[in-house]
Amino acid sequence: MLNNPVWAALTGPQACFAEAAGNAARYLPEIAPFAALSDPADPAAWRDLATITDHALLTGPSITPRAGWEVDRVTPGVQMIGQSMSGVEDPEAVPLTEKDVPEMLDLVARAEPGPFLKRTVDLGRYLGIRDSGGRLIAMAGERFRMPGWTEVSAVCTDPAYRGKGLGARLTLAVAAGILARGELPFLHAVHDNENAIRLYGRLGFTHSADVVFASFRYTG
Known part of the structure; x- marks a missing residue:
């Protein structure tokens, strides 16, 4: 769960704050800007994400976008x-x-x-x-x-x-x-x-x- 905390939150205790489609989900826009994929390596999950938003902030150990998505900005961080x-x-x-x-x-x-x-x-x-x-x-x-x-x-x-x-x-x-x-x-x-x-x-x-x-x- 810690390697994909937003997905674990949006499909678990914070599902009430989620907008979801297939293998993608995001927080409601007035709640938080974060989105998540069940598996960031899955092209189908990225296609699902495109049905709910055209701009997504994701966090995880490593994220490479799939077809149709481009990187705006990447900021390195740490999890503790x-x-x-x-x-x-x-x-x-x-x-x-x-x-x-x-x-x-x-x-x-x-x-x-x-x-x-x-x-x-x-x-x-x-x-x-x-x-x-x-x-x-x-x-x-x-x-x-x-x-x-x-x-x-x-x-x-x-x-x-x-x-x-x-x-x-x-x-x-x-x-x-x-x-x-x-x-x-x-x-x-x-x-x-x-x-x-x-x-x-x-x-x-x-x-x-x-x-x-x-x-x-x-x-x-």
């Missing part, structure tokens, strides 16, 4: 797993819900953690930390969820508040909720975000695989 880590709940972390989405989107625009849309919050538990004036300054939450595993995602801190350990605290708090359900946490990071990768290592995550985040366009 928390098989032996311990989560830590944070008393200052507050649950974030649909009513907080405007603030969450504003924080995402400032901190640029990666894809986060107006309904991404529906995918799982999101936590945030606010400053003394009530402004949202850091957050983290859950994205891909598959049997036994849930991804920690959208870990971000307002640039003015970085270096205070807020991202680490929220990562551990989100992981604590995942572990409490009897699941294991995992996460992704782009390969050149060395500070984040070192931080996740200190928190107990270990390298699982090298992956890519690849955007493809259907040309027919």
